[in-house]
Amino acid sequence: MPQQEPVATSLASTVREEIGAALAEVDADLARRYPGDPGTRQPVHTVYVPGDVFAADTIRSWGEAARTALDEHAPDAAALAAVLGISDELAGPVYDRVRAKLEREPIEDLRVDFEDGYGARADAEEDEAAARAAATVAAAYQDGTAAPYMGIRMKCMEAAVRDRGIRTLDIFLTGLMKAGGLPDGLVLTLPKVTYAEQVTAMVRLLESFEKTHGLAAGRIGFEIQIETTQSILGADGRATVARMIEAAEGRATSLHYGTFDYSASCGVSAAYQSPDHPVADHAKAVMQVAAAGTGVRLSDGSTNVLPVGGTAQVHDAWRLHHGLVRRSLARAYYQGWDMHPAHLPTRYAAVYAFYREGLEQAAARLAAYVAKTGGAVMDEPATAKALSGYLLRGLDCGAVDIAEVARLTGLTRADLDGLAGRPAQAG
Secondary structure, three states: OOOOOOOOOOOOHHHHHHHHHHHHHHHHHHHHHOOOOOOOOOOOEEEEEEOOOOOOOHHHHHHHHHHHHHHHHOOOHHHHHHHHOOOHHHHHHHHHHHHHHHHHOOOOEEEEEOOOOOOOOOHHHHHHHHHHHHHHHHHHHHHOOOOOEEEEEOOOOOOOOHHHHHHHHHHHHHHHHHOOOOOOOEEEEEOOOOOHHHHHHHHHHHHHHHHHHOOOOOOOOEEEEEOOHHHOEOOOOOEOHHHHHHHOOOOEEEEEEOHHHHHHHOOOOHHHOOOOOHHHHHHHHHHHHHHOOOOOEEEOOOOOOOOOOOHHHHHHHHHHHHHHHHHHHHOOOOOEEEOOHHHHHHHHHHHHHHHHHOHHHHHHHHHHHHHOOOOOOOOOHHHHHHHHHHHHHHHHHOOOOHHHHHHHHOOOHHHHHHHHOOOOOOO
8 A cells, every 4th residue: 555645744742732731721620610411310300399298108199199180181192192282193102101100200309398388487397397308308218219309498598597598408418317328319409599609608518517427528419599680690790690600619410490589580470470481581591501511400490370170271281381391391401390290290291202202313313423324414423412312311201211212223321321421321
């Protein structure tokens, strides 16, 4: 074979070395600030239950109530499909998976609420409720009845309720430690954040708790709830949510949009407070850009229109909820809040239809990308990452099975993890 002629260059190697040295600090900063997705399972929703209502049978009773709502208002696949506009092709698989989910794992993420859903109580009463919540959560993880993710929403860091919130957090975490340690699925929510300094205060609290109990530094993370205008735009006119992520020092796990508090703070009247209002879209777009690449995930808010009453009223609420969930999914908000057991059927119907209707196309595009065979769409590495992430989220929530993904793509779960930039065999 003919010998390849050397290519000509003009720059001395010292130039590359100087540029590398000059950008070393930037390289390190990029790696620290933008580590990418953690590669663990993200729940499709969060259920909030007041601290005085939460009990050992909460998850089971929500599943039973959700199945009862289906039996009464959509007893078969055709009935649910007619209400929600699901195609005939998807109706059966979606309905069957929804029912199975409600029996097997009706709640993916449960937050025991000590904030707005609980209100102001006597200190002794909240102390007892926080201790009971810790014991109940610990027992659920020990006996296998827990949701994949569980924790509390404490009161915020504003002066009027700060001490109470800190005490409740302390009682809850201490109770878990006494019951055997912090569960892997532990999630804490810090609401109504207005200043990055409040996030810093939460970090200092958790650092102190970790040191007291000999836990690894950074063991305890938390969610930041975005429900004030100051968390989006500061008094100086600068965006603030990115500062809050930075202030969390790597402990922020997600940003949750608070539909009603945020809308109200913008002056939106009660009848129009919804996750699809323009003020919500603006806030969530800012959150999305601030969190991109940081490993901090996003959750949409909720609707307060409950599926209760007669069948016609339930169907109206289901259509609204289903449409809002679908809208969020299309906008890359893969998690949201559910406020009532009868929201669960439409949460899972929307999620399962979303992942199943795009399964074959996403699989074909990803298979063509891996095989370098091309196709109707020319995909790049970033798109391949998105395609594999889509399939992985469908697998995580039970919308699709690994066998059908493997059949359509020729790829294993480890292959998908690699393409998505996740650690192999992640949650």
